[in-house]
Amino acid sequence: MNIEITDHKGNKVIAVSGDIDMYSSPALRKELLSLIDKKAANLLVDLSRVSYIDSSGIATFVEGLKMMKAGGYGGRLKLIGMPEGIMEIFRFSKLDNIFEIYGNVDDALNS
Amino acid sequence: MNIEITDHKGNKVIAVSGDIDMYSSPALRKELLSLIDKKAANLLVDLSRVSYIDSSGIATFVEGLKMMKAGGYGGRLKLIGMPEGIMEIFRFSKLDNIFEIYGNVDDALNS
Amino acid sequence: MKNSAVLIIPSHPKFLSVLRGLTAAMGELSGMTTMEIEDVKLAVDEACSNVIKYAYSGDEGKRITVKFRIAKDRFEVIMEDTGIKTHPEFIKGRSLEDVRPGGLGIHLIKRAFDVFAFDEKKKKGNRLTLIRHKKNIKKSNEH
Amino acid sequence: MKNSAVLIIPSHPKFLSVLRGLTAAMGELSGMTTMEIEDVKLAVDEACSNVIKYAYSGDEGKRITVKFRIAKDRFEVIMEDTGIKTHPEFIKGRSLEDVRPGGLGIHLIKRAFDVFAFDEKKKKGNRLTLIRHKKNIKKSNEH
Ligand SMILES: Nc1ncnc2c1ncn2[C@@H]1O[C@H](COP(=O)(O)OP(=O)(O)O)[C@@H](O)[C@H]1O
Ligand SMILES: Nc1ncnc2c1ncn2[C@@H]1O[C@H](COP(=O)(O)OP(=O)(O)O)[C@@H](O)[C@H]1O
Numbered sequence A, B: 001m002n003i004e005i006t007d008h009k010g011n012k013v014i015a016v017s018g019d020i021d022m023y024s025s026p027a028l029r030k031e032l033l034s035l036i037d038k039k040a041a042n043l044l045v046d047l048s049r050v051s052y053i054d055s056s057g058i059a060t061f062v063e064g065l066k067m068m069k070a071g072g073y074g075g076r077l078k079l080i081g082m083p084e085g086i087m088e089i090f091r092f093s094k095l096d097n098i099f100e101i102y103g104n105v106d107d108a109l110n111s
Numbered sequence C, D: 001m002k003n004s005a006v007l008i009i010p011s012h013p014k015f016l017s018v019l020r021g022l023t024a025a026m027g028e029l030s031g032m033t034t035m036e037i038e039d040v041k042l043a044v045d046e047a048c049s050n051v052i053k054y055a056y057s058g059d060e061g062k063r064i065t066v067k068f069r070i071a072k073d074r075f076e077v078i079m080e081d082t083g084i085k086t087h088p089e090f091i092k093g094r095s096l097e098d099v100r101p102g103g104l105g106i107h108l109i110k111r112a113f114d115v116f117a118f119d120e121k122k123k124k125g126n127r128l129t130l131i132r133h134k135k136n137i138k139k140s141n142e143h
Helices: A025-037 A055-071 A084-092 A105-109 B025-036 B055-071 B084-092 B106-108 C013-029 C034-055 C103-114 C135-142 D013-029 D033-055 D105-112 D137-141
Strands: A002-010 A011-020 A044-051 A077-082 A101-103 B002-008 B013-018 B042-055 B076-080 B099-100 C002-009 C065-069 C073-083 C114-119 C128-133 D005-011 D063-070 D073-079 D115-118 D125-132
Touching: A002 B099, A002 C065, A011 A025, A011 A055, A025 A055, A044 A084, A044 A105, A044 B013, A055 A077, A055 C034, A077 A105, A077 B076, A077 C128, A084 C034, A084 C103, A101 A105, A101 D105, B013 B025, B013 C103, B025 B042, B025 B055, B042 B055, B042 D125, B055 B076, B055 C103, B076 B106, B076 C013, B076 D005, B084 D105, B099 B106, C002 C013, C002 D013, C013 C034, C013 C065, C013 C073, C013 D005, C034 C103, C034 D033, C103 C114, C114 C135, C128 D013, D005 D013, D005 D125, D013 D033, D013 D063, D033 D063, D033 D105, D105 D115, D105 D125, D115 D137, D125 D137
Parallel strands: A011 A044, A044 A077, A077 A101, B013 B042, B042 B076, B076 B099
Antiparallel strands: A002 A011, B002 B013, C002 C065, C002 D005, C065 C073, C073 C128, C114 C128, D005 D063, D063 D073, D073 D125, D115 D125
């Protein structure tokens, strides 16, 4: 797994690539929670180059979402570019309606 | 591995896909030798969708080339669309100058 | 041992990718579709993650043995550890309506495998048997 | 067994793809580049093909054990069989100028691995050790 953090019109974009599993998800968790700690208003996670995700990866996003809501500063976590195979796991886990999911960065920002 | 045989302007094209190894190469050998038996004038082997080849696969093509020359009917074996990773093994094996190698079917037929 | 393979790995999460690589290759050998392979790979990864987390309490220096068997009618995975005895009666995925981190692994395992059974007779450690029946049309149409 | 994995497969050529899948995953874990992984995968496949062909004379019902070990400075593969004793002095790839089918396997193994050694002390069957040193800049620039 690899993580790249960039700025897009003042919004933080976390681009993840490779496999998110029990080995790599702690590093993703750390990045996510540190950005939430800094009260990032819009937190976009680009999943388009993620080839695999297991339940520890899903748990990481669920935790991020909960932390963001608990922060009470109106920050929003948005998942973008989700490949079909990963979308399918979110659907199976009934999380596709819990997360804000967008096709690309612009759709996510215009919402 | 999968093999598809088609006709292109009266020439036989053998399109191979997947992995050519000690398990799959006997099937390729059979197809190749049966077409040579039928005295195919131009035998084009499309390797563009081959993901892997080992020495048994290389040996199969060397044998095919030898049989074709031994046939004495002027038939030519042409390898087309070779992916770089496979080309590299032919180069290492000093076979890149032994085989007729072309980018695509038309280049192979116009030569 | 015709049509079977055995993998022994350390109980370190970085070896999950190695187990996935092998699972995918065995799935392909058994004639599964790409989508089926993805489901089975995820399920085997989840089962192994649970061994590391629960049977070995995160100890990364133990070993896990995974046996694969391809039969005409099924795909079998047997996972063995020498860790803390699992009490199958306590294994329960969370309700999918109750959104919180964790509790998805068991659901993902049972989605891909028809049988999920711990060998009660094993003396030390655990032996988990996972069986996926072939031509399980219902399962493969579900998603 | 930290940083090592063991695979046991039948001596059937259809399991070569399974061995390649595992080899690729171990290569990735050891930090190899995609190109290095391709070379190592091919080399391990060739060594295993030779066990099937020569040590087992094509008998598909025997077993082959492959141990992988990742160390800081090297990538190690140990392949064991219970077949006919190999006489290392007779193992020789053909001259690359002498174009004919066969005789390439050993060249492809030695291209990827710095050490290719049979354990003379093993009583029954064979134990082949393959070692690839890391930061072998010469090798990786060759092609
Ligand atoms: N191999 C195991 N040994 C002991 N307990 C287990 C094992 N697998 C699962 N469990 C129990 O079942 C619960 C649900 O497991 P799972 O769905 O994988 O979710 P998670 O591990 O994320 O909590 C776990 O919280 C644990 O209590
Ligand atoms: N594991 C082995 N046991 C016995 N002989 C072997 C073994 N590996 C290779 N050889 C011998 O070395 C020769 C060269 O091997 P290789 O380069 O792999 O080419 P090929 O197997 O195509 O002939 C073989 O023909 C065989 O005589």
